Amino acid sequence: MVMQNLLAGVASEDTLEAARLLLADIRTALQRPNFQAAASTPVSGSRTTSGATAAFTPEPGRDMLVQLTGDWAGSVQLERSLDEGVTWCATTLNNSAWALYTRNVSEAPVTPSSTSERFRLNATLVSGTLNFLMKQ
Structure with missing residues (x-):
């Protein structure tokens, strides 16, 4: 839903915060492949x-x-x-x-x-x- 809202141009503060958290989680996962x-x-x-x-x-x-x-x-x-x-x-x-x-x-x-x-x-x-x- 977060990605759908961003792609649709709906950028509420909650949507931007959720997207930022998602990107932070992805960054962390990529930095530690052997967690x-x-x-x-x-x-x-x-x-x-x-x-x-x-x-x-x-x-x-x-x-x-x-x-x-x-x-x-x-x-x-x-x-x-x-x-x-x-x-x-x-x-x-x-x-x-x-x-x-x-x-x-x-x-x-x-x-x-x-x-x-x-x-x-x-x-x-x-x-x-x-x-x-x-x-x-």
Whole structure:
């Protein structure tokens, strides 16, 4: 249905998001023809108040996936630590905010490169319930 809508020129935000997710899945499958499950342990949960999630310890060299769902208002920033969780900074790209979310998403924002990297989500919630998942 996604492809039919795109070919028909019906490009709603939902259709474009579904197409982007489909292309990301295809890209991931093509990069890993001999797929092996990640050794990392997913971090998931729900929040109704502002604050940071538990840290996610990724496996280097594999895309990290972030999924945010629920009926919530506010913002969520992906933060990275390069020293095993001692110091945290917002993720940036060319000194601009990166992986700063204000709505539900499912994407692969980073590919960790070091065993000392950790990631967490720092939420500033105005209302609602935020469900989150970080995994590989």
